Amino acid sequence: MRLSRYFLPILRETPKEAEIVSHRLMLRAGMMRQEAAGIYAFLPLGLRVLKKIEQIVREEQNRSGAIEILMPTMQSADLWRESGRYDAYGKEMLRIKDRHERDMLYGPTNEEMVTDIFRAYVRSYKDLPLNLYHIQWKFRDEVRPRFGLMRGREFLMKDAYSFDVDQASARHSYNKMFVAYLRTFARLGLRSIPMRADTGPIGGDLSHEFIILASTGESEVFCHKDYLDFAVPDANVNFDDVAGIQTIVEKWTSLYAATDEMHDTAVFQNIPVDRQVSARGIEVGHIFYFGTKYSAPMKAVVATPDGKEVPVHSGSYGIGPSRLVAAIIEASHDEAGIIWPEPVAPFRAMVLNLKQGAAETDAASEQIYGALSELGVETLYHDLDDRPGAKFATADLIGVPWQIMVGPRSLAEGKVEVKHRTSGEKELMSVAAAIGRLGGAGTAR
RNA sequence: CGGGGCGUAGCGCAGCCCGGUAGCGCAUCUGCUUUGGGAGCAGAGGGUCGCAGGUUCGAAUCCUGCCGCCCCGACCA
Numbered sequence: 309m310r311l312s313r314y315f316l317p318i319l320r321e322t323p324k325e326a327e328i329v330s331h332r333l334m335l336r337a338g339m340m341r342q343e344a345a346g347i348y349a350f351l352p353l354g355l356r357v358l359k360k361i362e363q364i365v366r367e368e369q370n371r372s373g374a375i376e377i378l379m380p381t382m383q384s385a386d387l388w389r390e391s392g393r394y395d396a397y398g399k400e401m402l403r404i405k406d407r408h409e410r411d412m413l414y415g416p417t418n419e420e421m422v423t424d425i426f427r428a429y430v431r432s433y434k435d436l437p438l439n440l441y442h443i444q445w446k447f448r449d450e451v452r453p454r455f456g457l458m459r460g461r462e463f464l465m466k467d468a469y470s471f472d473v474d475q476a477s478a479r480h481s482y483n484k485m486f487v488a489y490l491r492t493f494a495r496l497g498l499r500s501i502p503m504r505a506d507t508g509p510i511g512g513d514l515s516h517e518f519i520i521l522a523s524t525g526e527s528e529v530f531c532h533k534d535y536l537d538f539a540v541p542d543a544n545v546n547f548d549d550v551a552g553i554q555t556i557v558e559k560w561t562s563l564y565a566a567t568d569e570m571h572d573t574a575v576f577q578n579i580p581v582d583r584q585v586s587a588r589g590i591e592v593g594h595i596f597y598f599g600t601k602y603s604a605p606m607k608a609v610v611a612t613p614d615g616k617e618v619p620v621h622s623g624s625y626g627i628g629p630s631r632l633v634a635a636i637i638e639a640s641h642d643e644a645g646i647i648w649p650e651p652v653a654p655f656r657a658m659v660l661n662l663k664q665g666a667a668e669t670d671a672a673s674e675q676i677y678g679a680l681s682e683l684g685v686e687t688l689y690h691d692l693d694d695r696p697g698a699k700f701a702t703a704d705l706i707g708v709p710w711q712i713m714v715g716p717r718s719l720a721e722g723k724v725e726v727k728h729r730t731s732g733e734k735e736l737m738s739v740a741a742a743i744g745r746l747g748g749a750g751t752a753r
Numbered sequence: 754c755g756g757g758g759c760g761u762a763g764c765g766c767a768g769c770c771c772g773g774u775a776g777c778g779c780a781u782c783u784g785c786u787u788u789g790g791g792a793g794c795a796g797a798g799g800g801u802c803g804c805a806g807g808u809u810c811g812a813a814u815c816c817u818g819c820c821g822c823c824c825c826g827a828c829c830a
Contacts, residue, residue, distance in 0.1 A: 320779065320791070321765045325823050345822065400829080417830085451754065451828065465830055526829095594830060628830040663788055697790040704790090715789050725789085 309655070310677075311690045315352050318702055328524050330637035331456030333646050337706045339633075346453025346461030353706060354633065356654035358464065361629045361636075362443055364495050364651060365466045372488035372547050374439040374468050379421050381445055385411035387420040390606050400448045414447040419602050419624060422469045426620070427608035433473040436610065436620070437481050441468030443629065457634040458526070458590070464630040471620045473610060475599065478621035482514050482597050483553045485625040487541055489518050489593050490560065494540040496632060497649025498639060500592060501535045503565040507596070514597035514623070517567060522638040525588030530576050532563035533583040567591075590635045597623040646707030647729055655688040657746045658708040662696040662715030672724065672739055673714045683747035704729065712742050 317338040325342070326332040334340050339354030350358055366376065385403070388394035394411075402414040415421070422440055430438065443466045453461050470481035486502065493500035502516040519529050541556055564579055566572065567589070576584065603609070603619035612618055640647045650656065657680055661673040677689040688708060690699050696715065703711045713725040723736045726745060737745065 317763090319764060323764065324759085324766095327824070342822090446830075448829075452824095452826095454824080459829075463830065467830085591830070626830050631830065660789095666788085693788095695788055695790090695792060697788090697792080700790045702791085713789075717789060 309686075309688050311688060311692055314688070316706070317351065318705065326456065328455050328458070328638070329641055330458065330524075330634035333637055333641060333705070334456060334634065337646060340457070342456075346450060346459070348457060348460060348462075353654050357633050357636075357648070357652055358629060360652045360654075361496060361632050362464070362466075365492055365627055365629055366443065368488045368492040368495065369441050369466065369468060371491070371543070372439075372484045374441045374485075374488075376442060377422075377425075377440050378442045379415075379418050379425075379444060381415055381447070383413050383415045383418075383421055385413055387424055388413065391420050391423075391602050392605060393420065400450065402447050402449050415444075416446055416448045417465075417624070417626075418442070418444075418467055419469065419598075419622075420606065423602045423606045423608050423622070426469075426471055427603075427606060430471070430608075430610060430620075432611050433613060437470060437472045437477055439468055439470040439481060439484075441466060441625070455526075455634070457630050458638075460630065463628055466627040466629060468625040470623045470625070471603075471608075472622070473612060473618065473620065475621050478597055478599070478623060479514065480550050480553065482595060482623050483550075483557045484547050485595050485623070486516065486557050486560070487545060487547070487553055489595065489625075489627070490540050490556075491543070491545075492627065493518060493520065493592060495651055496636060497651060498592070498636065499536060501529075501531050501565050501589075502560055503529065503531070503567050503589075504561075504570050505567070505594065505596075506570060514595075516561075516595050517591045518593035518595075519565075519567065519589035520592055520635060520639055521585075521587045522590050522635065523588055524638050525590040527589055527591070528568040528571075529566070529587055529589035530568075530571055531565035531585050532579055533585045534563055535560075535565060536585070590631075590638060592632055592635050593625075593627045595623065595625045597621075641707075644701070645705035648707045648709060650709050653686075653707070653709050655686045655708045657685055657710040657712060658688045658690060658703050658706075659712045659714060660690045660696075660699045660703055662699065662713060664691060664693045666716060668719050669714050669716060672719055676712055676714065676724070676739060676743055679743045680747055683743075685747055687746075710746055712746070 319336045322332045323335050326335050334354060337353060338351055340348045340350050343349050385394050401416050404412045406412050443464065445462055446465045447462050450459060450461050453459055468485060472478035472481050498520045500518040500520050503519050505515040505517040507515040546552055564576055599621050600619040603622060609617040609619050636652060637646050640649060659673050659677045661669050663669045673689065677687055680687040707729060709729050711727040713727065718725055718736055723738055724742050725734050725736050726742050727734045
C-alpha cells in the first residue's frame, strides 16, 4: 500500500477526550474515530488490526471444535420474555420499536437466540456435544462508557455457546474453551492468566476471567508469578482427549489468581513474597458454565439414551476482539507509539523513502516495495514528500514491526537500514538482503 | 445514577470575569529553498463561537433552558 493512496489520518496532537494510552494512540494513529459516546468507526488501519485479531480468534475456536454461525444484531423481545431476561436485563439493553410497534432490541448477548436455534433442530444426545459461536457486534448501553474501545457501548464480541447432555460432558466443553483461550491470547502476543470469577447464583467453580497484565488495567489483580512462565498448549493439543485437556486446565488453575472482588488476602500472603504478583489487569475473555438456566425455561431438550428428555447443559464463552485492539496497545507501546506484535500488526513492513523525489532513493524504495508486495508481505510504502524525521515519527507511531529506511546516506554504500520496532535494533544491509530478510517465510529474525 | 469539568477552524488552545461583530500554534493549499528523528521563508483558504430563547443599540462574552462530550465513584465482554 502506498501511503499517498491510503487513508491514514495521523494526528499530531492528542484529542483532549482521550485519557488512557491505547485511546490516545488509536486516535493519533488514525485507527478509529469516535461517533458518539462509546461508539467508534474503524478506519483502515484499525480495521486491519481488528480483522487480524478476529481471524486468530476464529482459527482457535475452529481448532477446538466450535462451529461458526452468524446471528443478527437485532433480536425480538419475545425470545427474551421466554427466558425472563427482557425485564431482568435493565437499562443496559437498548430497546427499539419497529414500525409495527413490535418490541425489538439490539443484542447485548445471544444466549436466548442460540438456544432458540438449537431447540429448533437438535433433539438427541447423539448430536451433542455442540458448540456454536459467532463474531458479531453487541450493544450494551453502559452507564458510563470510557477509555475508548476498552469500554464502549458497541463492541465486537466472539461469543460461543456449548450444549451438552449432562454436567460432566459440559465440563469438557468448558475445558476446551479454556485451552482455546490460552492459545488465542498467546497467539495475539499476550500473556493471559485465568482467574476464578464469580459464578453468581449458579455456583460451582466453572467461571474464569482471562486477564492480561497492564499498568493501565481497569481492575486490581493478584496472582502467583509462576503463571508468567507456564507453557501454553501447542497447536497439536488434542481437544478430544478429555483427561489431557482436564490436566491442562488443572495446571492453569493450580496456583493462586484472583481479581480484587474474588481476592483472599490470607491465601495470597501464603505465597512466597518473591512469587507474589500484585498488578493491574484487563479482562479480555470470560468463560462461564450456566447449566440449564436458558434451556429449562426455553425448553431446549434432548433425548437421552434411555429415551427421557432432559434440558441441555450450556456454557457461554466470550472474547472481545475490539477491546483486544486496545488491550494489546496497553500491553505493548512506548513513548513513540504502538509496538504491534507481529501476528496482529496492520502491516508487516514499512518502507521509508527518506528523500522522496531523488532518483536513487525512489528507485530503491520502489524496488523493495514491489518485491515485498510480490512476495505477499503486507507493506506500507511511505511515499509522501515528508522530511525523514516526520516519517520516522509516523512509522514509530503506527508501530509497524519492520521499518526499512531508504536514504541517500546509506544508499551511497548500496545499503538500506532495517529497524525492528520492538527491539529498536537497526541493521545496515543491501537492498537484496533486506528483501530477503522480510520476504522470508515466517519470522524475519 | 451521584460528583466535577468542558463545548470557539480538522486538532490543541486564547478571547468570556469587564458586551463593540473572532485570534494563536499545528494541519491544509500555492511558490521557493530544504531532506537521516515531527524544516524555513512568503502568501492563501477555512469558523451558524454546541443549540434555542431572552436582556441590550449591539452577545462568543450576561441570563434561562436544552443537547453533546470527558473525568472520578457505584456496575460491566
